Every structure is written in C-alpha cells, then in structure tokens.
Amino acid sequence: MPSDAQPPLIELRDITRVYGIGEAEVHALDGVTLRIETGEFVAIMGPSGSGKSTALNVLGCLDRPTSGAYNFHGTDVANLNRDQRALLRRNYLGFVFQGYNLLPRMSAMQNVELPLIYKGMSRSDRVERARVALEKVGLAGRANHDPSELSGGQQQRVAIARALAGDPQVVLADEPTGNLDTKLSIEIMELLQKLNRDEGLTIIMVTHEREMAEYARRLIWMVDGKVESDRLTVKGAA
C-alpha cells in the first residue's frame, strides 16, 4: 500500500445507486467503500442483482452514483456531468464488454482507432497506436478483417486492443469471457493477466465464473449492493 500522501487511483466512499422512486425504489449499490491502487487486477463477483455491474458502470463513469464520493486520482468525479464523464472515459478509461461491442462493417484496425478519433489524434498516429495495440493482443495479422470474419475470441482481443489503444489508467471489463467457451476464456484471461503483469495495467473485471476470477489478484464479493468480502486470491497471495 502506498503512503497516504499519494492518493489512490480509485477511492469509493459510501457510494449508493438508487433506481426508481417510492415503493419501486431499488438500492443497486448500498454504501460501497473501496480503494483500488494502480497496477491491481481486481475481480468483482456476486450473485445476479448483487450490484456488481452497477458498480462497474459507476467506476467506469458510465453511470453516476446517487450519493457518496468517488475520487479518481484524488479528484472528485462523482458529480461530473455527461460531457465531463465522456472526457474522463476518453482519456483515462478503457472498456471491454461481454458482447465485444465492435462496430460491424469496420475493420479491426478501424475499431481500435475509434477512441483515438475522439482524442483528436492524427491519422498516422492513430494507425501506429492501433497497430501496437493489435500486436499486444496477438492480432497484428488480422488488422484488416471485419469483426464478422473473426472468431469470438479474436473479436474480444480486438475489443481489448481498443481498450488499450487510448493508453488508459484502468481497463474495466464486464464479463469479458461470458460469450466464450472455456478454452477461449482461458486465453483471454491469460492475455489480461499478462497485460497486468508485464505492462502494469490496472484491470477491474466483473465475472460470475470463479475460475476466471482466480486469474485476478484480488476478489471483491458483493451481495445486495454491499461489499461482503474483499480479499487476495490465491494468485494475489502467492
């Protein structure tokens, strides 16, 4: 743990997220407090409805907490407006989704370039960055293929390359192996593990598969919108 003088990468204090009003009120997050440091690989697990996806959305600044404090690098980001959150996502965050969420009819390269376009990067810079990112996920040879020409595992690698291209501080992965068979799931997890270990990439991943969570170094277990346990995994303890 770094000293208190240096603020943690992510610090949530008593975060709540309430949907609906009155009788229909649902507390998806009910007072979540946690710290995540740079370089961690965190898995969030829990039964469905435990609030793990909502937690990831709040962490990823796709959603806004109803109350509580969210400090990112020591800056309060809980009350940013839509456009400010978009800028934060653009500059500091990368996303990997269960369903890959690649744009159809665009090549792997173009998909990886997408966040860089919004960063206002020149075409030549974008191509170079995207090429490097595709190399990291082992898909340099597939740069010009459309998503429809790639297997599920390859598509998810393209999505990971897209998340990496913008040089983010955190990659948020929402069930990244949910659509893949065990063999491909292991490949993806090994890739994420390698990126965390070799590149120092901070990864926060939501999953419901225990085997996948074991690739992370820290496991947060959520129940009913609360953090029930927060411990190191076998790998993290090793």
Place this chain on the structure above:
Amino acid sequence: MLWETFKLAFQAILRNPMRSFLTVLGVVIGVAAVIAMVTIGNGSTAQVTADVETFGANRLMLSPGQGRMGPGSGSGSVQPFAQSDVDKIVDQLSSIEIAVPTSTSQLVAVYGNENYQTSVTGTNSGYFVVAEWTLSAGRSFTDSDETGKAVCILGATVVEELFGNADPLGEDIRLENISCEVIGVLEAKGASTFGTDQDDLVLIPFKTYARRIAGSTDVSMISLSMRDGVSTDRAVNDVTMLMREIRRIDPGEEDDFTVNTMEQLSSMLTGISDVLTGLLSAVAAVSLLVGGIGIMNIMLVSVTERTREIGIRMAVGAQASQVLLQFLVEAIVLSVLGGAIGIALGMGFAAVGAILLDIPFIPDPGIIALAFAFSAAVGIVFGYFPARAAARLDPIEALRH
C-alpha cells in the same frame, strides 16, 4: 474530426444506397421542380422581352371600348374610330410620330388552286415603321397605292401556303371578290408570345380595305409610334386627353377606348409567368417539406438501428455534441446530395423544356446556390431532432440494446 464525421456520414449513406435514395426523393423532386420552373420562367421572360421588341418597343395601340385586354371585354357596343382621328393625333400631338389606322377581317386568299384562310389588314405604309417591320422582297405602299389601289403585301406564312417556293411578286391573288397584285413580302417574325403566327397576314392599303372589303371607313384600331425620347406615360396621357376631347367624354366619365402599351403587354405576360412560377414554387416548397419529413423519419429509424453503435461511441469517450454532429452531418449530407441530384435533374428538364417550348435556356446561378442552401437547411432542420435523440441516449441503456 470533422473530416472523420463526413467520411462516416458517406459510409452510412452508401451502406444502404436504395434506402438513402428513396429518403431524399422528396428533396430531389422539390429542388428539381424549383430549378426547372425558374429556369424555364427565365427563358420565357427573355422570350417575351424579345417578342415585345419584334412587336415594336415604341408602339402604342389604341382600341375602342374598355379593358380589351382584361376580363369583360367586348361587352356593350363600341364606337369605332375614324380616319380623322388618326389625322388629328398626328397633327396635334408632338409626342406621337406616326399614327396608322388598322382594320382586320378573316378572309380566304386564293391563288390558282390554292386557298388559305388568313387575316387581311387594311393599313398604310407607316405601319411598317410602327411595327418595326421590314420587307424581304418587293416594295412598300406608295402614296398612289394608298388612294385605293388593289395591291397587297404578304406575310411569309401566306407566301408559303399559296406560292410554295415560287416568286409571288407581280402575281395576282384573290381576296373575297377583289383581285390584287402582290407588291411585297414581309420579313418573317415567327410566333408571338401568345403562340399566334405573326406572319399569317395580308396587308392592303387602308382605303382599298375600306371600300372593297369592309364597305365602311371605320377604323377598328390605331397603331401609334412614340417620338424617340418621349416617355410612355406622357404619350399615353396625350393620346387619352385628345381622344376624350374628340369623343366628347365628360370629366368623371370613363374612357370608351383603351391605350395599350408594350410595357403593359410585357408586364402582363411576365406577370402570368411570375404567377405560374410562384404557384409551382409553392408546390415545390411543399415537396421540400415532405422530403424533409422523409429524412427526419429515416434518421429516426437510423438512430434506433444504431443505438448500440451510439452506446459504444459514448463508452469510448464521444461527447453528446459529437454524437449530435455525426447524425446532423449525415442528415445534411443526405439532403445536400438530394439537392445536387435535384439541381441536375431540374437543369435537364429545363433544357428539354426550353427546346420543346422554343425558348432560350438560361440557367440562374443564384437559384442554384439557393437550392443548395435550401437543401442544406432542410437537412439541418429535419436532421436536428433525430440527432438530438441520438445525443440524449444513455450510454448504459444504449449498450444494453
């Protein structure tokens, strides 16, 4: 970034070319209609101006009765003019250079086995000056002819109908029961603005007409030529005052004659074409409106279809304004493409129309620029609502789509 946005818009449009084309069809039709109408309108206005010049730009026409060129003409009895009126106008009005009587009947002209119905006008040599009309062959009426000789000058159409390619000069033709010698042929003028053939006529001296054809010395119309440098208003005023005096019209009573100027004629004709252009432009405006709604509709569909794409873009950092711009640019590119197709089609229609109507083809760069601006405006106005709908999507909802 903007370049990327345009590229993206073209990609989205070309992804579904048939749908894109049908979407902009309304704009295409609206713009094509405006361009075709305005271009043809310009051509016919130019044609009217040219026609009025062939008719005699300095010419006034004095006819009995009121409002002969408007509705209700020909009602009641009209008092014709006399040769003495013609003489008085020339003698007393300094603003008028020439005045000639004209009276016209529809008669059959016969030469050999050929006969042809045409209009026979009694007038005299001043007519050629007033109407700015020259002879292509032969000579005009002499003073001696104008004492009542049986001579005639033929329009080009009559020559062709009766003589074909043969030389008519010196031949005798029969008009009703008189036989007259052809002494001249008029230069061809072509069709008038009203579509009547100006060359379909026979001119004979007024006295010959009065004695041998009409049987009366009544003058049905007087053609006048203003002196150079005299304003039309002054000439009309002079003629009106004199005629009221001659015809003993009390002050406060209405004129029982009409002075028509070429300006009136041309403004009436251009007025008709302006009204038509206005009406068709209104139709075109409705078409553009419908076209705009078509674009709005398909853009709304497109936003719904691409909800997930919007979510992905937002997740990787697109701001609401960037999503808005993307869809707005797409709508504008669509409608401007439609406008461009419409302009090309409209010009094509106008070119064909100009040939069919025998009028000059005069493209108007101003209206083309306006059509472009208008189609862009349609894209902005009708693209804004769907684009805003896209920009307002919640990224989490959109990704779940």
